[in-house]
Amino acid sequence: MDDAAPGPIYRADPPGGLVVTPLDAFTAVYHRRSGMTHLLTEPAPQILAILGEAGLSLDALLDRLADDYDLADATASALAARLDELVAAGLVATS
Amino acid sequence: MRHAFALRIGPIGFRIGSDWRAPIDQLRSLYRDYPAPQDGVADYTVRLFARRPWRRWLRPSVEIGGDYMLPEAAPLPLRHGLLAAEMAMNLQMALGARRHLLLHASAVERDGRAVLMTGVSGAGKSTLATLLAARGWRFMGDEFVLLDPATGLLHAFPRLISLKNAAIPAAEAAWPDARMGPLMAATPKGDIRHMVPDARAIAAMDRPATPALLLFPRYGDAAAVRPVPPAEAFVRMTQASTNYVALGEPGFTAMTRLIAQVPAVAIDYPDGASGVAQVEALCAAL
Amino acid sequence: MRGAVTDLPHTVAADARLLACALADPGRVMALGAEGWTSLLTIARAEQLIGTLALRLDGLPLPRAVEAILGDARAAAEQGRRAALWEAEMARRALAPLGCPVVLLKGTAYAAAGLLAGQGRSIGDLDILVPRAALDRVEAAVLGAGWEWVKPDPYDDAYYRRWMHELPPLIHRERDRMIDVHHTILPLTARVTPDPERLIADSVPLGNGLRTLSPNGMIVHAAAHLFADGDLAGGLRNLWDIRCLVEEFGTEGLAEAAARHGLRLPVARALRLVDGLFAGGRLAGSDRLCVRRLTARDGWGRPTRPVTRLAFYVRSHALRMPPAMLARHLWTKWRKA
Numbered sequence: 001m002d003d004a005a006p007g008p009i010y011r012a013d014p015p016g017g018l019v020v021t022p023l024d025a026f027t028a029v030y031h032r033r034s035g036m037t038h039l040l041t042e043p044a045p046q047i048l049a050i051l052g053e054a055g056l057s058l059d060a061l062l063d064r065l066a067d068d069y070d071l072a073d074a075t076a077s078a079l080a081a082r083l084d085e086l087v088a089a090g091l092v093a094t095s
Numbered sequence: 096m097r098h099a100f101a102l103r104i105g106p107i108g109f110r111i112g113s114d115w116r117a118p119i120d121q122l123r124s125l126y127r128d129y130p131a132p133q134d135g136v137a138d139y140t141v142r143l144f145a146r147r148p149w150r151r152w153l154r155p156s157v158e159i160g161g162d163y164m165l166p167e168a169a170p171l172p173l174r175h176g177l178l179a180a181e182m183a184m185n186l187q188m189a190l191g192a193r194r195h196l197l198l199h200a201s202a203v204e205r206d207g208r209a210v211l212m213t214g215v216s217g218a219g220k221s222t223l224a225t226l227l228a229a230r231g232w233r234f235m236g237d238e239f240v241l242l243d244p245a246t247g248l249l250h251a252f253p254r255l256i257s258l259k260n261a262a263i264p265a266a267e268a269a270w271p272d273a274r275m276g277p278l279m280a281a282t283p284k285g286d287i288r289h290m291v292p293d294a295r296a297i298a299a300m301d302r303p304a305t306p307a308l309l310l311f312p313r314y315g316d317a318a319a320v321r322p323v324p325p326a327e328a329f330v331r332m333t334q335a336s337t338n339y340v341a342l343g344e345p346g347f348t349a350m351t352r353l354i355a356q357v358p359a360v361a362i363d364y365p366d367g368a369s370g371v372a373q374v375e376a377l378c379a380a381l
Numbered sequence: 382m383r384g385a386v387t388d389l390p391h392t393v394a395a396d397a398r399l400l401a402c403a404l405a406d407p408g409r410v411m412a413l414g415a416e417g418w419t420s421l422l423t424i425a426r427a428e429q430l431i432g433t434l435a436l437r438l439d440g441l442p443l444p445r446a447v448e449a450i451l452g453d454a455r456a457a458a459e460q461g462r463r464a465a466l467w468e469a470e471m472a473r474r475a476l477a478p479l480g481c482p483v484v485l486l487k488g489t490a491y492a493a494a495g496l497l498a499g500q501g502r503s504i505g506d507l508d509i510l511v512p513r514a515a516l517d518r519v520e521a522a523v524l525g526a527g528w529e530w531v532k533p534d535p536y537d538d539a540y541y542r543r544w545m546h547e548l549p550p551l552i553h554r555e556r557d558r559m560i561d562v563h564h565t566i567l568p569l570t571a572r573v574t575p576d577p578e579r580l581i582a583d584s585v586p587l588g589n590g591l592r593t594l595s596p597n598g599m600i601v602h603a604a605a606h607l608f609a610d611g612d613l614a615g616g617l618r619n620l621w622d623i624r625c626l627v628e629e630f631g632t633e634g635l636a637e638a639a640a641r642h643g644l645r646l647p648v649a650r651a652l653r654l655v656d657g658l659f660a661g662g663r664l665a666g667s668d669r670l671c672v673r674r675l676t677a678r679d680g681w682g683r684p685t686r687p688v689t690r691l692a693f694y695v696r697s698h699a700l701r702m703p704p705a706m707l708a709r710h711l712w713t714k715w716r717k718a
Binding site: 108342 | 449
Binding site: 033034035036088089090093094 | 460463464467470471474527555556
């Protein structure tokens with residue numbers, strides 16, 4: 001029985017918060033709230049698209065990524081690392 | 096200020112004040128065919144000043160000031176006063192430009208379509224632009240080109256062309272009738288001489304152009320051509336812009352649209368003639 | 382096109398009162414010619430008030446070149462505001478887990494609260510006020526969220542921690558923006574010691590977890606820095622802030638709040654100067670000297686009136702430091718200059 005404390009809920013900006021322009025393997029993203037431009041690769045744009053609708057836990061996000069985008073080789077720890085990067089960049093918040 | 100002068104280069108008006116007469120006289124002479132600032136109100140103010148009163152005469156050294164200033168900038172000797180004025184105007188543009196996306200690039204135009212050339216110092220963007228202009232292209236600028244975020248059009252900024260070291264004799268050969276400023280030897284950037292753009296470039300400075308080719312030239316290797324993928328072009332162009340971040344969303348939109356609509360190509364070229372030939376061939380194929 | 386480059390007269394006998402008049406009574410700019418406009422815009426830039434001027438003049442029929450310049454200034458102020466509020470948000474995210482009050486100060490506070498004083502204002506670093514007891518935890522949280530020390534000099538650091546009202550300067554390693562973490566609003570070496578606990582207790586929530594000082598607190602803070610911290614450099618912007626705060630909130634309870642923090646005289650003087658500079662009030666005595674210092678800027682953007690400036694510079698340090706420290710500090714600065 002898993003009795004660890006529930007993990008954080010990750011949130012991105014609501015729809016309209018980003019201007020997303022795919023370039024090639026990279027996607028250029030303008031974050032309206034910060035005025036910053038980011039160049040992202042898979043699965044970051046997909047993560048932002050999902051989290052922009054509602055906050056999700058790590059596990060729920062992993063499931064959605066597998067379902068919606070067929071990113072089968074993602075693991076929880078790899079996803080946590082990507083989320084940490086997005087949090088540091090200000091694109092995802094946990095509070 | 097004791098001596099002053101005002102002019103317009105493309106859409107940007109400057110007024111330059113100076114504690115010394117010589118740099119103003121040189122500017123007035125070289126820029127004699129340029130218009131005045133619109134409505135008599137300059138966009139930027141530049142000041143060439145002496146930090147201490149005695150520095151006007153004793154080993155005169157020119158400090159650069161204006162609307163935007165760098166606190167630790169080193170002064171220049173008076174004999175390089177013209178260079179100080181040009182650097183000061185560049186600084187105002189680099190730190191203050193707002194209306195346009197400022198691209199650190201040279202540009203030439205033909206039939207309303209423009210080639211932008213950008214790269215590190217020494218890549219030859221000034222030289223290539225000068226050589227192409229000698230072959231009938233309209234010279235738009237050697238240092239900055241202005242992209243209007245609303246229209247996506249390029250606006251010329253044909254200031255005095257800053258030639259360095261080996262580029263000086265090359266330009267003198269290509270443009271034997273050009274008006275030149277004084278040779279300033281042994282500046283912090285080597286030998287420098289300014290060349291006045293040709294009459295056609297000055298007369299056409301208010302006519303914008305559609306960007307048609309983004310070129311990343313590199314001098315010194317055997318001729319080669321390679322397309323530059325969009326993300327790489329995006330990164331290189333934002334790095335080539337001093338005000339991309341400051342412009343915010345209009346800057347993002349303008350830059351992504353530029354990358355989407357205009358092919359980006361990197362070339363290696365061994366000499367000026369080769370470089371020119373490569374550019375002509377690329378444009379013919381567009 | 383035959384050349385039309387312009388020879389300008391070599392002096393323009395303007396000072397920053399030109400700017401004060403334009404801000405106070407925008408319609409008066411209609412009388413300006415090219416030379417006057419050039420001086421006004423240059424002075425406004427030098428005083429970091431061009432964004433404010435642009436908003437004050439919005440809607441007036443202006444020469445096209447002036448419209449373009451002011452349009453640029455509005456766009457710059459808007460982008461600056463966005464960046465400043467983002468810094469506040471990132472600080473909020475880093476400090477939320479601590480549960481201590483985090484009070485925004487100065488320009489960021491005005492912008493976050495949507496105040497008149499924030500409109501068109503140029504905003505610099507992020508300034509926040511936190512309880513002194515929480516300082517160590519705040520420092521740790523900020524360092525953990527990507528900010529790092531600007532200066533590694535141990536002497537400066539010890540001086541800062543002991544005497545100043547803030548942590549040594551911090552800058553964010555990715556965003557390249559500074560944050561100033563204050564635990565009181567004036568240096569501990571100053572002769573006036575405001576009551577930070579009272580300021581925090583009276584602070585007002587923004588609704589997102591961050592706070593601002595109360596309106597009276599903001600006026601008291603602005604006045605404190607105008608006289609007790611700076612040598613009045615940049616004071617015109619500070620005074621305009623105070624003018625806007627008074628216009629928006631009035632002065633009820635202000636004198637009592639000022640007295641509570643030992644700042645009754647600076648606040649009173651600030652109100653007189655606002656009246657004199659922006660409402661045509663008559664000034665006397667040392668107030669006039671303050672105005673001389675505050676408007677010491679010529680049409681080329683250069684600081685003028687060096688004797689007055691020096692007098693205020695020495696005075697400001699005298700207020701901040703005991704004589705022995707002052708002597709040592711000025712000696713070091715003189716040698717480095």
